[in-house]
């Protein structure tokens with residue numbers, strides 16, 4: 486649904502993004518994660534057709550963003566980093582104005598405004614002036630204007646920035662509601678945001694994509710290892726020996742109690758299968774076997790702080 490190939494953007498001598506490649510499939514919710522200045526907003530402005538790249542291609546639903554801008558704009562709802570604030574407009578009137586701009590068919594305008602108001606929980610303030618709303622509500626107006634044309638694709642640039650925790654939770658819930666109906670890419674510099682709402686993540690750092698994968702795979706891929714927590718009814722002196730011969734077992738150490746073990750593995754499901762079969766075959770009394778959630782924060786920090794530290798701060 487979104488396809489980006491070799492996208493590069495220079496601002497004068499400064500290269501903001503460098504040969505970026507990614508795709509987002511129909512119905513996916515993808516997080517575009519990176520520290521300040523990584524190139525998130527630049528990429529989003531290009532894929533929504535608000536800015537031309539220096540080179541490379543961006544397509545939405547097969548339409549080239551610059552060759553077919555109208556086809557693209559019809560299919561996209563965009564929450565920019567700094568939403569245009571028509572502060573002297575009433576919320577509902579503003580949504581009507583955007584719906585007209587986006588050429589929503591006349592007979593659908595009312596239902597789609599109502600839909601956008603309902604999804605963003607703005608019904609109660611629809612007759613208020615935007616300038617009198619709190620920041621959280623204004624952000625919701627920004628999301629409502631992205632939704633009002635009922636677009637296939639939503640591009641949300643830092644949808645929760647500057648909101649209080651309750652508002653952040655509300656926006657996250659909203660994104661969960663939108664999942665399934667729209668293809669969504671949202672940018673953020675906050676990892677937990679991605680974990681809360683996205684199934685896949687693209688990590689960008691200093692204008693380059695440094696990782697992209699499903700969240701659970703990313704953890705494995707970058708640490709090269711993952712960990713299983715195993716609880717056994719039987720006392721075992723040395724689990725590593727008992728697991729001998731299984732390729733992919735790196736270490737097995739006693740955990741919090743004598744029944745608990747932490748087994749580091751390299752590889753994925755087959756290794757886990759082999760370990761669980763062995764434990765059962767040896768009659769060790771398997772009470773629990775669970776993958777340990779690898780701390781993605783570590784992975785993110787490693788990817789975005791590991792290399793050239795040209796003073797880029799989160």
Ligand SMILES: Nc1ncnc2c1ncn2[C@@H]1O[C@H](COP(=O)(O)OP(=O)(O)OP(=O)(O)O)[C@@H](O)[C@H]1O
Nearest residue numbers: 496499501519520521522523524525526527528674
């Ligand atoms: N109009 C501009 N002129 C010159 N340089 C720019 C311009 N816009 C962005 N940049 C530079 O391009 C790089 C990428 O900026 P961009 O806004 O895309 O990053 P970002 O990931 O959205 O950051 P943030 O998290 O701070 O919003 C930065 O180094 C920034 O300073």
Ligand SMILES: [Mg+2]
Nearest residue numbers: 525526527566
């Ligand atoms: Mg930005």
